[in-house]
Amino acid sequence: MLTLFLAVLLSLGVDAACPFSGAHQAGANSIAKPPADHPIRRDGLAAFTKAASQVDWAQVKADIVALLDSSQEIWPADELGFKNKKASYIGLFVRLAWHCSGSYRESDGRGGCEGGRQRFEPELSWDDNVNLIHAHQLLLPIKAKHGLGLSWGDLYILAGTTAIDHAGGPVLGFCAGRYDDENGGSSVALGANFPWPQVPDWQAELYPCLDKEGNPTPSGNCSDVSGLGASTIGLIYVNPEGKEVYPGGTNDPKPEQSVPDIRDTFARMSMNDTETVALIGGGHTFGKAHGACKGSAGDAPIKNPVDPYNGTCGTGPSKGKAPHNVFSSGLEVQWTSEPFQWDNEYWQNLVNYTWERHIGPGGHFQMRIKPGTPGADDPVKSKLGMFLTDVALTKDPVYWDLVKHWSSPQGFHVFSDMFSHSWYKLTARDRGPYRRCMEATGAFPLPAPQDWQMELPPPNHVSVNVTKALAKLISDAIDAGEANSPQLLRMAFQCASTFRDTDHRGGCNGARILNQPQSSFDLNKELVPAVKKVLDTLHERFDVVSYADLIVLAGTVAATKMTKAPFLFCPGRSDVHDGPESYASQRDRVNRLPPAIHDKQKILAAAPSQLTFDYVKDAARIMGITNAQLTALYG
Numbered sequence: 233m234l235t236l237f238l239a240v241l242l243s244l245g246v247d248a249a250c251p252f253s254g255a256h257q258a259g260a261n262s263i264a265k266p267p268a269d270h271p272i273r274r275d276g277l278a279a280f281t282k283a284a285s286q287v288d289w290a291q292v293k294a295d296i297v298a299l300l301d302s303s304q305e306i307w308p309a310d311e312l313g314f315k316n317k318k319a320s321y322i323g324l325f326v327r328l329a330w331h332c333s334g335s336y337r338e339s340d341g342r343g344g345c346e347g348g349r350q351r352f353e354p355e356l357s358w359d360d361n362v363n364l365i366h367a368h369q370l371l372l373p374i375k376a377k378h379g380l381g382l383s384w385g386d387l388y389i390l391a392g393t394t395a396i397d398h399a400g401g402p403v404l405g406f407c408a409g410r411y412d413d414e415n416g417g418s419s420v421a422l423g424a425n426f427p428w429p430q431v432p433d434w435q436a437e438l439y440p441c442l443d444k445e446g447n448p449t450p451s452g453n454c455s456d457v458s459g460l461g462a463s464t465i466g467l468i469y470v471n472p473e474g475k476e477v478y479p480g481g482t483n484d485p486k487p488e489q490s491v492p493d494i495r496d497t498f499a500r501m502s503m504n505d506t507e508t509v510a511l512i513g514g515g516h517t518f519g520k521a522h523g524a525c526k527g528s529a530g531d532a533p534i535k536n537p538v539d540p541y542n543g544t545c546g547t548g549p550s551k552g553k554a555p556h557n558v559f560s561s562g563l564e565v566q567w568t569s570e571p572f573q574w575d576n577e578y579w580q581n582l583v584n585y586t587w588e589r590h591i592g593p594g595g596h597f598q599m600r601i602k603p604g605t606p607g608a609d610d611p612v613k614s615k616l617g618m619f620l621t622d623v624a625l626t627k628d629p630v631y632w633d634l635v636k637h638w639s640s641p642q643g644f645h646v647f648s649d650m651f652s653h654s655w656y657k658l659t660a661r662d663r664g665p666y667r668r669c670m671e672a673t674g675a676f677p678l679p680a681p682q683d684w685q686m687e688l689p690p691p692n693h694v695s696v697n698v699t700k701a702l703a704k705l706i707s708d709a710i711d712a713g714e715a716n717s718p719q720l721l722r723m724a725f726q727c728a729s730t731f732r733d734t735d736h737r738g739g740c741n742g743a744r745i746l747n748q749p750q751s752s753f754d755l756n757k758e759l760v761p762a763v764k765k766v767l768d769t770l771h772e773r774f775d776v777v778s779y780a781d782l783i784v785l786a787g788t789v790a791a792t793k794m795t796k797a798p799f800l801f802c803p804g805r806s807d808v809h810d811g812p813e814s815y816a817s818q819r820d821r822v823n824r825l826p827p828a829i830h831d832k833q834k835i836l837a838a839a840p841s842q843l844t845f846d847y848v849k850d851a852a853r854i855m856g857i858t859n860a861q862l863t864a865l866y867g
Contacts, residue, residue, distance in 0.1 A: 280411055283381030289408070290674025292382060295374045296394045300325070303554075307366035311555040312520060312571045314612050319555070321370065322395040322572045323519015328367045329392020329659060330515055331360055332385070334468035335422055336662040337461030338502045338821045340828060340854050341735030343422055344662025345410060348384030352416030354424040357532035358466040362560045363522075363541050365533055367391075385410030386672075389659045393676060399518060401574035402652035405679035407660040409670035418734075421850070423465035437843065438850055441465060452478045461500050469497040472521070472563055473597040474620035485589070485597055487620045488627035495628075502661060502684065502819060507654040509625060509634045513578045514651035516622060520566040522558035523594020529559045562594040565617040576647055579639035581616060587623045599623050657684055664736025683815045688742050691806040692776045699785065699803055702774055706766075706789040715766045717790035723763040724787020726756055727780075730827045733856025738822040741805040743780035748810075748817060753826045780805035828854050 301320050303309040309319040332350045335343035349355055351368050368384075375387055386408050397403045420434050441454035449455075451465045453476075463470050464478075470493045471477055474485025498508040527544035530536070530552060543552015545559050552558065568577040588602040599618040607613040625631040638647035656679060663669060666685040671678035681687035709715040724740070730750070731739035744750050751760045767782045777785075781803050788799045810816045816823040828851035830836065835851065838844040852862040 277411060280380060280383070281409075283379065284383070284386075284409060284670060285381070287378055287381040287672075288674070289672035292374065292378055292387075292390065292672075293394050293675040295377065296325075296371075296391050297398055299370060299374070300395060300398050304370055306369055307363075308550075308554040310519060310558075310571075312566065313573075314569045314615075316570060316573070318572060320572045321367070322399050324364075324367050324370075325391040325395040326515060326518045327392075328364055329389050329395075330511075331364065331468050332388045333659045333662070334501065335419070335461060336735070337422070337459075337500050339456070339459045339461070339500065340421075341662070341732040341737065341822075342418065342854075343461055344735065345385045345389055345659065346662045346735075347413035347418060348386075348388065348410065349413050349416045349419045350388065351384055352413075352419070353534055354416060355419050355422070356416070357534040358423070360467045360561075362529045362532070363558070365540055383410045383412045385412055390672065390675065393655070393659065395518070396574070396655065397676075399572050399574050401514070401517070402648040403676055404652040404656040406672050406676035407656075407663055407669035407678060408672040408675075409668060410663070422461060435460075435465070438846060450478055450480060452476065452481060456496055456500055461497070463493045463497050469501075470494055470621055472561060472619035472621050477597060485620055487587075487589075487599075487623040490621045490624040491628045491631070494621060494624060501658070502821070503654070503657075504819075505630050506634060506650055507657065509631055509638075510647065510650040510654045511658060512622070512625065513635075513638065513647070514655065516567045516619075517571070517574060517576075517578050519571050521563045521619070522560040523562040523564040523592055523596055523598075524557050524559055525593060526595040527559055528562075559594060562592075562596040563598045563617075563619060564592045564594050565598055565619060567616060567618065567622070569612050569616065574648075576638055576644045578622075579635050579643075579647070581613070582618070582622065582626055582635050583639045585613065587618055589620065592617070653682075657682065660685075662735050668736060684820070686737075686742075686808075686816055686820065688808060689806045691778065691804045694777055694781065694803040698774060698777065699801065702770060702777060702782070702785060703789050703801075705770060705773070706786050707793065709766060709769075710790065710793060715786070715790075716762070717794050719759060719763055720766070720786040720790035721794070722787075723759055724784050724790075726753075726759065726830075727783050727787075729829055729855065730822055731856070732822060732827075732854050734854050737820075738827070740780050740784055742808045743778065743783060743805070744808065744810060744816060744823050745783070746779060747808075748812065749824055753830070754832070755826065755830055777803075778805050778807045780807055827851070 300322055301318065303319040309321045310323060311317060311319045329345070332345035335355065337343050350361060350364065355361060356365060371387055371391060375382060375384065389410070390406060393403055393406055421439055423435050439459045441449055441451050441460065442458040443449040443453055444455045444457055446457050452463060452471055454460045454463050454465065462468060470490055474487065475489035475493065476482040477485050494508065495505065503511065525545035530542040530544060531540060533540040541552070543557060543559055545552060546557030550557055568575070568581065570577070585607045586602045586605040587599040589597055590600050592598040597620060599620060599622070601607045601614060601616070625635050637643040660669065661684060666681040666687045669678055706715065706720075710717050710720075723745070727740035727743070727745040731737075745756060745760060746764060750756060763786070766786065767779055770782055771777065771779060784805070785801055788801045792799050808816070810823070818824075829848070831847065831851070834847040835844060838847075849859065849862065852859070
């Protein structure tokens with residue numbers, strides 16, 4: 233069992249050319265699905281990959297376009313626009329893709345639209361996903377038409393991206409190839425709204441809502457210390473009504489109070505200030521929020537799976553439906569006068585008008601143009617509104633500079649360019665390395681690798697003879713006392729254990745353990761210099777072999793000598809040399825922070841308890857290691 237565990241661990245982070253390295257190809261980790269190298273999952277992935285390569289992506293896009301402006305009886309489209317009024321699902325599908333992607337959190341790589349889990353509980357019944365089940369139903373005929381190769385995850389993102397394009401918005405491209413999960417288990421740690429089989433209170437136990445000091449706090453104040461991706465469980469980022477709006481809170485929100493939470497929660501998605509503002513404003517250029525009356529959306533699917541979200545606003549056949557009776561967030565807000573058209577009116581409205589808080593028709597806090605100020609009596613502008621979190625962008629100097637610039641004619645192109653890049657990052661960030669993206673030919677291009685994808689240099693070809701010669705040199709160095717087997721094994725483990733099956737990042741490919749900040753982690757700072765002396769000697773003789781391959785090969789040879797058992801080895805890794813200002817050094821959590829299994833507070837230095845062991849098991853889930861392999865490791 234130990235042999236199997238080490239073979240799997242040391243193969244993580246390499247290309248799928250190796251038969252035991254399916255981790256790069258698999259979907260996000262789930263508690264209820266087989267591991268990445270299991271024959272059932274591997275065969276299912278192979279069938280999907282083949283089918284996806286045969287999808288007529290141009291036709292999929294055309295089918296989405298046809299649906300966008302064709303209102304359906306099952307869920308009528310919004311009818312919006314003061315000059316060019318029409319019915320369209322543009323806003324709905326942008327929200328669908330945004331909320332599917334926006335669950336991603338950098339802390340452990342969970343969330344995002346990989347896996348298409350928004351169609352399952354718990355995400356299906358989250359407060360922020362009210363009525364999105366109707367978007368799933370609208371897209372069902374397209375999914376059925378194109379079959380296995382069109383995953384739900386790809387369809388959600390393609391629908392949102394196509395909606396932006398259809399409205400004249402900027403699109404950088406599309407990364408296809410998401411592999412659907414068979415249930416919503418991988419979303420339980422993001423925040424469950426019911427007991428999940430075998431792991432009740434998983435989120436509450438391992439990722440409780442905590443403030444900055446680590447103290448329990450009501451949902452709505454969850455800080456990054458909690459490990460959660462949003463300040464409010466069940467929302468994508470922050471409460472649009474503002475700060476402290478929950479039972480027991482102050483319930484007296486002010487826009488400026490939301491600024492720290494906006495910056496913090498978007499940072500948890502690995503977004504900087506510019507990307508944050510672009511995504512908020514770009515998203516709110518489309519569609520509207522719904523709170524038509526002081527009613528409700530009706531029962532969520534978890535309570536009423538037969539007839540969910542039947543809405544209480546209005547009467548008769550149109551009860552709970554567009555164009556006038558929808559209740560989703562409870563905030564009735566239309567941000568721009570032409571919500572199915574790409575422009576910079578959102579920014580102009582923030583700059584040109586004075587906004588005040590009031591109670592909207594849905595009974596929730598929102599913003600309107602202050603009576604008695606310019607625009608308040610305008611027949612169009614007076615009907616527009618903002619969230620408190622929108623007006624918060626005018627209360628921070630960095631955000632405010634962006635708002636002003638993007639409201640100007642000369643700033644519109646800059647805004648459009650930033651939104652296209654930020655949207656692509658939002659929707660593809662959880663997919664991991666660039667090589668996992670498939671081009672949807674005929675729909676949208678596949679962009680060049682982005683800095684956040686941290687594409688590795690192509691590896692050198694290493695022959696079997698060179699590998700055998702190196703293995704012999706390593707073995708001889710161990711026998712001669714020039715290399716220490718436990719150190720070599722630990723180095724390989726430390727290097728490989730940064731891999732996360734949740735978002736397919738980390739691992740020994742790239743050999744970032746030799747660079748800052750990984751080389752200075754507590755468990756690495758003495759180990760790395762000692763082992764690198766051995767590696768340098770080998771690399772001088774065989775410079776065609778990467779340090780990443782040397783690290784894993786040395787660990788594999790050491791494991792073979794220590795256990796007297798044969799081990800598998802797969803070459804093909806390459807090296808990177810990240811400088812102090814690189815994305816990996818500055819902004820990528822996988823490379824900035826030690827992996828979960830090395831968490832001293834929760835695992836390494838914690839007192840023995842069920843909670844400690846649960847953290848260990850969760851770290852293994854993040855890495856994509858089974859409980860049996862975990863037992864072998866610790867046994």
